[in-house]
Amino acid sequence: MSESPCRDDRADQVFSLNITTLPGISEKRKKLFAKLGVETIGDLIWLVPRSYNDWSRRKPVSQLKEGEVAVFEAAIDNVPSLTRRGRLSYIRARLADDSGSVQAIWFNQPWLAEQIKRGERYVFRGRVEGSGRKRSVNSPEIRKEGEWNFALEPVYPLTAGLNQSQVRQSVASVFSRRGLVITESLPPVIRTGHQLATADYALRRIHFPESHHDIAIARRRLAFEELFLLVAGLKSLKAGREDERGPALSLSPDVLKKLNDQIARLPYELTASQRHAVDAILGDYRRLSPGNRLIQGDVGSGKTVVAAMAMAVACWNNYQAVMMAPTTILAEQHAESIASVLEGSGLNIALLTSGMARSRKRLLQEALAEGKIDILIGTHAVIEEGVRFARLGCCVTDEQHRFGVRQRVRLTGTGEDVPHVIVMSATPIPRTLAMILYGDLDITEIKDMPTGRQPVITYTAAEKDRARVDQLIGREIDRGHQVFVVCPMIEDSPELDLHSAEAVYGRLSAEVFPDRRVALMHGKLKAREKAEVMRRFDRGEVDILVSTTVIEVGIDQPNATLLVVENAERFGLSQLHQLRGRVGRSDLRSFCILMSDSEDPLVRRRLTALCKNSSGFAIAEEDLILRGPGDVFGVHQHGIPDFRVANLYEDGELLKEASAAVESVFLEDPRLEKAENRVIVAEFKARFGDRLIRPGL
């Protein structure tokens, strides 16, 4: 990498240069910038200001009001005085204009005493404190008129050790490179058709705007660009899959008969939604290219049986299928329930977990490679490490967003056919976002719940209600049902006054229910111990299971009718909804009690939202309102990257516009092969390529 800046900098060359090629970036500062996600000059150019300080709206000194951050022009009216107290110091000075004067005080900036001189005029910006004779301005920033040309000064995200002026200087030094040209990243027709500023203009103005109008124009262009590139990129991934060869599955009358017989053998009727989901998957199977389908359905909507049937159809075609779960417990549960819904199918189902003895693992792997196992179920990690299939036809991932790592499905034995991918998720997302979150997947929603299901009756309770909660637990056990108690942590901690699983377990097992079967489960137990507890719970040999959130996802025990959440304020809305899905999984009346002494209005609103709503979608909307943009429900879990400018909630209209633009491009050029459209795929990969969490990418 060259140390000296080139004369005529083209963006594509400059963007990838390390920031250490800029003046004043030491190794130490490089590390600090890395914390902001800035490693290259391109990253720095895209380090978009959080806000702007407006230095243009100035006030006469007499008008400065307590509490406001004010900008005013004034002269230093006396000789600034520096006072030192050990390592601390402060400078006082009087600032005056024609209208009046005000005291200013700067803490711990002794060098300023040398720089500001009596009689000189400056522009100041700072918070006004006190009123009347006590009025002062606290550590105002100082600018000399003429030295800083920008009325709107960018305010950047910072990290400890890096200050505004350092970041501003670095950004300014990039843009002051002679001949820096920022190449366009949108096809020309799109840019002009949607009346968007050029990339060069927008990126310069977002850092150095001359007016609020400039900022709006720049923001719109950059947000559009991000949304457009992501939606278009996802769509091109999907189009690219049309060229791949999927497994050759035939839905012969014989296979369809097997499927219908299998479904008829279930102890219940499939809901219309389940039937529809199975049909959608069969539709994918009929095509030559591999399918990539998201099955989205609230907790308890019955996704597992859909996956089981999908896998069975692949296997009846002499392919293999795999199902990956986020935890060992879930994998074991899936193995059991899939074996049960596929009873009589003649298919060979195996479970692979990390706790398994090596020799057994090896046998299993051999059997898989030889095609002797039809359906393999296990955790993602275990399956990814060294498992090879003879002929993989279908890959199901459950609660995929939980994996939290980038996923690739590289499981095929021969590497020829790409398997059908089915992703199951219970995290509801507002419909408007589905397109951008899952633009590359086909989506099927499971809307209706199995018949006979009643919403889980949800209450809030406080410590003073403890005796009644214990009574309720006792009542459910007397009815022969089982109870979950979920705690925010495993052990008591001196810093946090929370109910730990161990303490709650101790209290319930020794004091409250000494003659009931109480069990404890948490993440620190060995895989084998966890499995043993779950087995006992499944067999009905445990009345009360005290646990941490390890039970959050997918656990299926229809006999569990009461869930108590301790310190419910510690959990997010989506997490509570997931937890609550552990009960109400049969036609038995089920209850959820959210214990919390918190009086925080946001917490109360969150808990009330759960009491009032049973649908995950309604809760997702509420969560969106409560949390606001930034950390919205499920977005990160869904693997959507952070945008630098776009905001999925505020830019809804722009998202529609960008999506329409994407449609128009694909209509003319479905494979993005035209010269002017190639930039789209390149930019999409550069921006989002390694930040997307997706199977099959």
Ligand code: ADP
């Ligand atoms: P989830 O969608 O949360 O993964 P599961 O697949 O675990 O839901 O199903 C929840 C429960 O509902 C299981 O006990 C399952 O046997 C049962 N179930 C699934 N489909 C039906 C149905 N159509 N009618 C009745 N019960 C069903």
Ligand code: MG
């Ligand atoms: Mg499930």
